[in-house]
Amino acid sequence: MPRRCLVLELAKVSAGYGAFRALFDIDMSVRAGEAVGVIGPNGAGKTTLMRVISGLIRPRSGSITFDGQSIGGKRAHQVVATGIAHVPENRRLFPRLSVEENLKIGAFVPAARAQLAFRLASMYELFPPLKERRNQLAGTLSGGEQQMCAIARALMSGPKLLLMDEPSAGLAPVVVDQVFDLVQRIRTEGFTVLIVEQNVQGVLDVVDRAYLLEVGTIKLTGAAAELREHQFVRQAYLGM
Amino acid sequence: MDIFLVEAMVNGLLLGGVFALLALGLNLIFGVIDVVWIAYTELMMAGMYAMFWLYAKYHWPFLAAAAAAIAVVAVLGLLTHFLIIGPILDAPPINQLLATGGLLFFLQSFATLLFSTEFRNIGVRLPTLEVAGMFISVARLLAFGVSLIGVGCLYAFLKRTYWGVAIRAIAQDRQIIGLMGIDQRRVYGMTSAIGGALAGLAGCLLVLQYDVHPFIGLSFGPILFMICVLGGLGNMLGGLAAAFIVSEIIAVGGFYVSIDLSYVLAFVVFIGLMFWRPRGVFTR
Numbered sequence: 249m250p251r252r253c254l255v256l257e258l259a260k261v262s263a264g265y266g267a268f269r270a271l272f273d274i275d276m277s278v279r280a281g282e283a284v285g286v287i288g289p290n291g292a293g294k295t296t297l298m299r300v301i302s303g304l305i306r307p308r309s310g311s312i313t314f315d316g317q318s319i320g321g322k323r324a325h326q327v328v329a330t331g332i333a334h335v336p337e338n339r340r341l342f343p344r345l346s347v348e349e350n351l352k353i354g355a356f357v358p359a360a361r362a363q364l365a366f367r368l369a370s371m372y373e374l375f376p377p378l379k380e381r382r383n384q385l386a387g388t389l390s391g392g393e394q395q396m397c398a399i400a401r402a403l404m405s406g407p408k409l410l411l412m413d414e415p416s417a418g419l420a421p422v423v424v425d426q427v428f429d430l431v432q433r434i435r436t437e438g439f440t441v442l443i444v445e446q447n448v449q450g451v452l453d454v455v456d457r458a459y460l461l462e463v464g465t466i467k468l469t470g471a472a473a474e475l476r477e478h479q480f481v482r483q484a485y486l487g488m
Numbered sequence: 489m490d491i492f493l494v495e496a497m498v499n500g501l502l503l504g505g506v507f508a509l510l511a512l513g514l515n516l517i518f519g520v521i522d523v524v525w526i527a528y529t530e531l532m533m534a535g536m537y538a539m540f541w542l543y544a545k546y547h548w549p550f551l552a553a554a555a556a557a558i559a560v561v562a563v564l565g566l567l568t569h570f571l572i573i574g575p576i577l578d579a580p581p582i583n584q585l586l587a588t589g590g591l592l593f594f595l596q597s598f599a600t601l602l603f604s605t606e607f608r609n610i611g612v613r614l615p616t617l618e619v620a621g622m623f624i625s626v627a628r629l630l631a632f633g634v635s636l637i638g639v640g641c642l643y644a645f646l647k648r649t650y651w652g653v654a655i656r657a658i659a660q661d662r663q664i665i666g667l668m669g670i671d672q673r674r675v676y677g678m679t680s681a682i683g684g685a686l687a688g689l690a691g692c693l694l695v696l697q698y699d700v701h702p703f704i705g706l707s708f709g710p711i712l713f714m715i716c717v718l719g720g721l722g723n724m725l726g727g728l729a730a731a732f733i734v735s736e737i738i739a740v741g742g743f744y745v746s747i748d749l750s751y752v753l754a755f756v757v758f759i760g761l762m763f764w765r766p767r768g769v770f771t772r
Binding site for chain 2: 302
């Protein structure tokens with residue numbers, strides 16, 4: 249694999265909060281065009297992993313490179329400018345801004361701002377319900393629509409890599425299926441995706457590869473189809 | 489209705505304009521940065537002194553002096569944030585209150601040192617209009633009109649510009665604002681400068697009605713905080729409404745009893761309303 253195809257690479261990354269360490273020597277990579285999943289139980293460090301990549305917290309040690317440049321010491325707003333967008337856990341829309349204002353905020357970085365009208369139009373094309381509700385306050389959307397809006401807001405920055413933290417959490421089962429359909433559609437649009445999920449079954453159906461994270465370390469990694477058949481994964485996560 | 493009562497009500501309305509402006513500034517800072525600037529009316533006092541100095545002493549044209557005074561207080565707002573609030577941004581709120589309270593005494597003492605405790609007047613005499621038997625001061629009318637324009641400009645800024653939307657967004661969720669590519673520190677700096685500029689504008693308007701002295705902030709501060717708490721801290725629309733309610737209570741109370749007792753009345757009403765809605769009358 250030629251080196252320039254590698255989008256994101258983590259080497260021996262450790263991170264934590266205060267005296268608590270949540271991640272231990274994580275090695276991980278995501279190549280251009282891939283969809284990669286991170287699965288694991290509650291408290292395994294999945295959200296911390298997302299936060300450390302997007303610059304919300306700094307790694308204690310190790311290096312994070314993205315598209316050839318080191319982003320390990322950058323702050324969140326600088327990481328966005330390098331082409332990483334992060335859909336946070338629980339969507340975190342700005343509830344008292346309209347849907348359109350939420351999308352506008354997503355295109356805050358200068359490069360994205362210059363193409364605002366075009367980006368808005370393409371998001372409305374990708375997610376027609378958002379166009380209908382563009383002037384509605386984001387807090388009044390249904391759970392599924394909010395997830396749509398949160399993904400669209402992240403895509404507004406024109407990312408090379410989309411991070412998604414538990415997109416199916418807290419949604420009704422029918423809506424969960426819709427969300428995974430959304431992820432599938434984003435993939436076909438050509439975005440590179442790193443997705444963290446507790447819904448192991450759902451995520452393994454939409455990604456190419458996955459990592460299994462347990463208590464801050466990578467336990468297992470492989471192609472989605474392999475993991476689905478893996479004895480340990482089947483017993484512990486798929487209930488088979 | 490008694491013409492003097494109407495006159496009192498009109499004056500209350502006009503007073504409310506400046507309070508609305510100040511309440512907006514304080515609420516903006518609280519909503520975005522989550523700190524209360526106890527020294528806010530002392531920043532306003534600094535604006536009044538800047539006006540006095542530039543206009544009365546150095547004979548700058550009025551508008552140029554006003555623009556400079558607003559700029560000076562905007563810079564003071566920036567300094568307040570980066571020198572005082574910045575280092576203790578994550579400290580408990582009581583520490584932030586004490587720090588800006590310290591700034592209050594610092595600014596009062598500094599003004600005393602520079603200008604002594606003497607009352608200073610910039611020497612502009614604006615006429616009084618007689619409308620339908622009522623006497624209305626042009627200075628108050630001007631303060632009211634310009635305050636409303638200031639409020640309108642801020643509204644347009646928050647509603648229509650990228651940074652304005654960012655300021656509203658950060659007031660709703662500060663933790664993820666970085667994920668939008670927005671530098672939180674820059675938004676805080678901008679908010680502090682705007683908050684300072686609003687206090688400066690209020691100072692420019694009030695210096696036409698009142699003599700400036702180092703303790704003038706204390707004549708406005710307590711009422712201002714009462715207004716902000718009544719409207720719900722951080723709630724800009726609530727603050728606007730509360731500014732007019734409190735000013736009317738003071739003006740109409742002053743008409744029926746006396747101006748001193750009307751402040752007591754305003755605080756009694758305030759305490760009563762706080763029992764009814766402790767988090768602010770206009771809090772959702």
